[in-house]
Amino acid sequence: MKSDKSNRNKAAVALIQMSCGDDPRENLDKCLARIEEAARQGANIISTQELFRSRYFCQSEDHANFELAETIPGPSTEAMAKLAAARGVVIIGSLFERRAPGLYHNTAVVIDANGHLAGVYRKMHIPDDPLYYEKFYFTPGDLGFKSFDTRYARAGVCVCWDQWYPEAARLTALTGAQILFYPTAIGWHPSEKAEYGERQHSSWETIQRSHAIANGVYVAVANRVGHEPAPNGDPNGGIEFWGQSFIADPSGQIIAKAPVAEEAILMAECDFGKIDTQRTHWPFLRDRRIDAYQDITKRMID
DSSP states (O other), rough: OOOOOOOOEEEEEEEEOOOOSOHHHHHHHHHHHHHHHHHTOOOOOEEETTTTTTSOOOGGGOOOGGGGEEESSHEEEEEEEHHHHHHHEEEEEEEEEEEETTTTEEEEEEOOTTTTTTEEEEEOOOETTTEGGGGTTOOOOOOOOEEOOOOOOOEEEGGGGEEEEEEEEHHHHHTOEEEEEEEEOOOOOTTHHHHHHHHHHHHHHHHHHHHHHHTTTTEEEEEEEEOOOOOTTTTOEEEEEOOOOOOOOOSSEEEEESSSSSEEEEEEEEETHHOOOOOHHHHHTTTOOGGGOOGGGGGSOO
């Protein structure tokens, strides 16, 4: 049962945008330090980017990379839980989960401000594109779309490739989410940036702003930043992550945005009272024809 926390009207939301090195422990320590700094700045809910403990290893299919995975609960969740309790903040962390031998997920954890694990979400949509060979590593999520009650808000979480799917945003919003978090690792192939870079980024930002509009919720997207080289050493390869983490309000307006090529702690105040105002003036949820959507579960309609 959802608890009644209607008095939670506002929360300061922070996103950690950072580059990652080769050492998982150093990446974890760096991220924890940024989370602590965000807490000192007044943040209530803090989200990491996708798979923050390592470089984005899915650029190649390499069995050795499974050694990067960890259990949940495990070392990273324990460290985040300790920090969450000490600082009284909610932490959303994106991890490579080792669920069982041969069974791995791209997973987000939600740790409440008392240090308790509020919930787990496993990435549902798994891409398989050049330099994004995630199907080699990740089993599709099996927990469905959910949101989680925390001290400061009811938070929904999806992960990266999920952000392109209106169905994922809608179903998460229908669970009562006030804000949708999308830990992300997306960027340009350097050889394509000049020709396609602007439109690729615009599409990414537009689709997520549309989720805010269509559902009348806040959207918060934490992306990584920096160039991560190709595993084969190609100096013209790799991925140039485009940063530009952002927070959008329920009307889809961007209220905070991070730089393209710099690390950042991005923060904005989210006024959840605006959700009711937005939804009563733009009553998309009221006017949904739930009696007419049966075919949405079909791949195509003949």
